[in-house]
Amino acid sequence: MTRTKQPWFVAAVVVAVLTHLVIGYFYLASGLMAPLWSVSLLVVWWLALAYAVVRLVRRRSYLVLLVPVVAAATWFVVMGLGGAVLGWTA
Numbered sequence: 363m364t365r366t367k368q369p370w371f372v373a374a375v376v377v378a379v380l381t382h383l384v385i386g387y388f389y390l391a392s393g394l395m396a397p398l399w400s401v402s403l404l405v406v407w408w409l410a411l412a413y414a415v416v417r418l419v420r421r422r423s424y425l426v427l428l429v430p431v432v433a434a435a436t437w438f439v440v441m442g443l444g445g446a447v448l449g450w451t452a
Contacts, residue, residue: 368422375419378429382433386433392441407433
C-alpha cells in the first residue's frame with residue numbers, strides 16, 4: 363500500500379512551521395524586555411514545541427496547527443506577567 367500525500371495536510375504543516383518560526387523570532391527578541399534567564403527558558407520551551415511539531419507531523423495529525431497557537435499564547439502570558447508582576451520593561 364502506498365501513501366499518497368494529502369495536500370491539505372501538507373498545507374497545514376507549512377502554515378504551522380512558518381508560523382512557529384515567526385513566533386520564534388518574538389521569543390528571541392523578548393531579550394529586549396525580559397532578563398536572560400527567562401529568555402533562555404522561553405527558547406527551551408519553543409524548542410520543545412518544535413519537537414512536538416515534528417512528532418505530530420510524523421503521526422500525520424492536524425493538531426500540528428495548535429502548536430503555534432500554544433507558542434504565541436505562552437509568549438503573551440509570560441511577557442504580560444513578567445511586565446505586571448516582575449517589573450520587566452522595554
